[in-house]
Amino acid sequence: xxSDPHTxxxxxxxxxxxxxxxxxVDRHYMTGAGPxxxxxxxxxxxxxxEIVALVAPSGAGKSTLLHLAGLLERPNGGEVYICxxxxxxxxxxxxxxxxxxxxxxxxxxxxxxxxxxALENLIVPQLIAGLGKAEAAVRGRxxxxxLNIGQRADHRPAELSGGEQQxxxxxxxxxxxxxxxxxxxxxxxxxxxxxxxxxxxxTGLVRQSNLAALVATHNLELAxxxxxxxxxxxxxxxxxxxx
Numbered sequence: 001x002x003s004d005p006h007t008x009x010x011x012x013x014x015x016x017x018x019x020x021x022x023x024x025v026d027r028h029y030m031t032g033a034g035p036x037x038x039x040x041x042x043x044x045x046x047x048x049x050e051i052v053a054l055v056a057p058s059g060a061g062k063s064t065l066l067h068l069a070g071l072l073e074r075p076n077g078g079e080v081y082i083c084x085x086x087x088x089x090x091x092x093x094x095x096x097x098x099x100x101x102x103x104x105x106x107x108x109x110x111x112x113x114x115x116x117x118a119l120e121n122l123i124v125p126q127l128i129a130g131l132g133k134a135e136a137a138v139r140g141r142x143x144x145x146x147l148n149i150g151q152r153a154d155h156r157p158a159e160l161s162g163g164e165q166q167x168x169x170x171x172x173x174x175x176x177x178x179x180x181x182x183x184x185x186x187x188x189x190x191x192x193x194x195x196x197x198x199x200x201x202x203t204g205l206v207r208q209s210n211l212a213a214l215v216a217t218h219n220l221e222l223a224x225x226x227x228x229x230x231x232x233x234x235x236x237x238x239x240x241x242x243x
Contacts, residue, residue: 017084018045019102019180019212020069022237026077027064038064040235041078046212048179051203053223054216055240056231062216063184065232069214070103070182071095083179100129104173104211106202108185110165112157118144118168119153122175129176143171147201163194167201174205181206181213187222195219 022044028035038061046052056062067073068080071087080087082098090098112121122140127133144150147167149160157165166186173181186202187195199222206213215226223229229240 016048018047018081019083020044020046020214021081021084022068022078023081024078025068025075025080026235027061027068027073027075037235039068039075039232039237042232042235042237044230044237046180046214048212049207049210050228051206051213051215051226053226053229053240054214054231055218055220055223055229060232062232065237066182066184066214066216069180070105071099101176102179104176104178104181106166106169106173106181106183106186108188110157110169112165112168112172114157117154117156118149118160118164121157121168122172125172125176139175140171143175144168146205147171161194162190163197166190166194166198170198170202170205174209174211177209179211181211181215183213183215183217185216185218187217187219195222199225 022042025039025042027039028037030036054062054065064073068075071080071082075088078088082102085098087095087098113124116124119137119140122143123133123136126136126139131139141150141153144153147170149164149167152160152164157168160168170186181202183202187198190198202213202215205211217223223240230237231240
């Protein structure tokens, strides 16, 4: 686990490099009616230990922003920095390497491998990253225990509740010790009580590991409990209006 983010924030040492920085990013799509502008010179920084809520109406560009931050799309202009490294001109192999080591993803639907147990769903990405199976199993069990689902380690996704499935998905996102978590409506399919459990699991891991997190959500109550909220307006990333 990394150092406590609040302690780090009080340090008088050098400024901490943002885990995610967008610098004057442009993104548009060509349509029959001409270019559809999503981002136009957008700037954003997310620091280690910080949880930022991304709130905006459907169709405003939340998914595009997450795809750019996760190196799943390329900007038409500007630069996306991951832990200080510029990425806009990296080839596909370079972008994949950064996604594998520095970025974790959590989606609205868990996307767990259905034929593997909860623990195996955590072991597989670690094997891909080069860890041995024994070490990967230990790390996976530690995470499941931390999220209070260790007793479900040997169950397949279909045998888990929706909240358990999503907590396994959160564990999978952090199992390779990334620096940045990108979450797209991680509680969108859950009832309020279960959503609260998943939110606490996600925020607990972010705080304990000093990760940076950008979380797209329609849940304004949960957004208000994050460090700050942003939205998209006129192609820019701006502070969200308090509700």
